[in-house]
Amino acid sequence: MNLSSVEKKRTNRNRIYQLIYQRGSISKPEIAAQLGISLPTAIQNVKTLQKEGFLREGEVLDSTGGRKAISVICEKNARFAIGTDITRNHVSIVLINLATEIIESTRFEAPYENTPAYYQKVVELITALVTAAGVNPADVLGAGFSVPGVLTKDGQMIIYSHVLQVSALSCSTVSRGLSYPAVLCNDANAAGFAELWRHKYRTNAVYLSLSDSVGGAILLHNELYPGENQRGGEFGHSTLVRDGLPCYCGQKGCMDAYCSALVLSRHTGGNLALFFERLKAGDAELQAVWEQYLSYLTMALNNLAVSFDCDIILGGYLGEYLEAYIDDLRKSVARITTFLGNEDYITACTYKKEAAAVGAALLYISPFIKQL
Numbered sequence: 001m002n003l004s005s006v007e008k009k010r011t012n013r014n015r016i017y018q019l020i021y022q023r024g025s026i027s028k029p030e031i032a033a034q035l036g037i038s039l040p041t042a043i044q045n046v047k048t049l050q051k052e053g054f055l056r057e058g059e060v061l062d063s064t065g066g067r068k069a070i071s072v073i074c075e076k077n078a079r080f081a082i083g084t085d086i087t088r089n090h091v092s093i094v095l096i097n098l099a100t101e102i103i104e105s106t107r108f109e110a111p112y113e114n115t116p117a118y119y120q121k122v123v124e125l126i127t128a129l130v131t132a133a134g135v136n137p138a139d140v141l142g143a144g145f146s147v148p149g150v151l152t153k154d155g156q157m158i159i160y161s162h163v164l165q166v167s168a169l170s171c172s173t174v175s176r177g178l179s180y181p182a183v184l185c186n187d188a189n190a191a192g193f194a195e196l197w198r199h200k201y202r203t204n205a206v207y208l209s210l211s212d213s214v215g216g217a218i219l220l221h222n223e224l225y226p227g228e229n230q231r232g233g234e235f236g237h238s239t240l241v242r243d244g245l246p247c248y249c250g251q252k253g254c255m256d257a258y259c260s261a262l263v264l265s266r267h268t269g270g271n272l273a274l275f276f277e278r279l280k281a282g283d284a285e286l287q288a289v290w291e292q293y294l295s296y297l298t299m300a301l302n303n304l305a306v307s308f309d310c311d312i313i314l315g316g317y318l319g320e321y322l323e324a325y326i327d328d329l330r331k332s333v334a335r336i337t338t339f340l341g342n343e344d345y346i347t348a349c350t351y352k353k354e355a356a357a358v359g360a361a362l363l364y365i366s367p368f369i370k371q372l
Helices: 003-023 028-035 039-051 116-133 187-198 255-259 262-268 272-280 284-308 322-336 355-371
Strands: 055-060 070-074 080-086 090-097 102-109 140-147 157-161 166-170 182-186 205-210 214-220 311-315 346-348
Touching (some): 003 028, 080 116, 102 116, 140 187, 182 187, 187 355, 205 284, 214 255, 262 284, 272 284, 284 311
Parallel strands (some): 080 140, 140 182
Antiparallel strands (some): 055 070, 080 090, 157 166, 205 214
């Protein structure tokens, strides 16, 4: 068997699996028709993938004349991945399957510490989570760690994190003792990747993370664009007001100083949920704070819209509360935008919690699906 025929078989196998994954349910004749391959080729590959445990039979489909076909679906629990989101005050861990369903999750409330004891606790929680889920460790592809900060291209070191106050921190240190492959990723990039994965109709999008700091992700052609120096999507440090409020980066007037969740939660003792509870109840003082916040967020969104001309997804801590205010925000952007049109491109995130953890796990799910 020559190399070209081996490569052709591998390509057919992967195309078939990806088609079934994307469609959810499809018959073997449809697979052949969609991919332009012979029916015997489709049948043989499906049988092989079924034997390997990656596919299984689905429902009986309506007849178009003759014997009713049985659909083929992916075995979503054939493999799993772990996602861990490390923040200043807590750690969130999820175990997801190939369908990105959260099988098991946990949250550990504790201030971040750059200590062996802290990392050991995280690894113990991950191990316990896999055990609690009853998952065979051999079926776990790997563990992604989401962190706020600038990372090396290979995801093996945090170059610097202002939020965590660490630099030159290796992935091997964070994951020491873990029996799975591990990689680091930026938290906003991870959350944006999770959002794009859930909405496969989007090929391009900008994700704006509005948490205790402002970050983001640029998603082009269904892939993250990290930037030449792994700093793509650092929207929080774009200048919103010249010589404005000081930012933690040392500059003045950054978007972060005007649009982070802290701008709101500082008025309710750091409790963002309480801010929105009181806002909904008609608190006049918080209404004024909210309107001023929206005025700056409107400018930021208009800048992103004219720069990228694509969907804008609002997430981070604030994303959980924005659905009720999206129409007002769209109208506000429409009043100042250069290009009149439909502002439906501005949406709230679908992951209200754990987006970054899911996105970190996807760093192992995504390549597995693409290369199977």
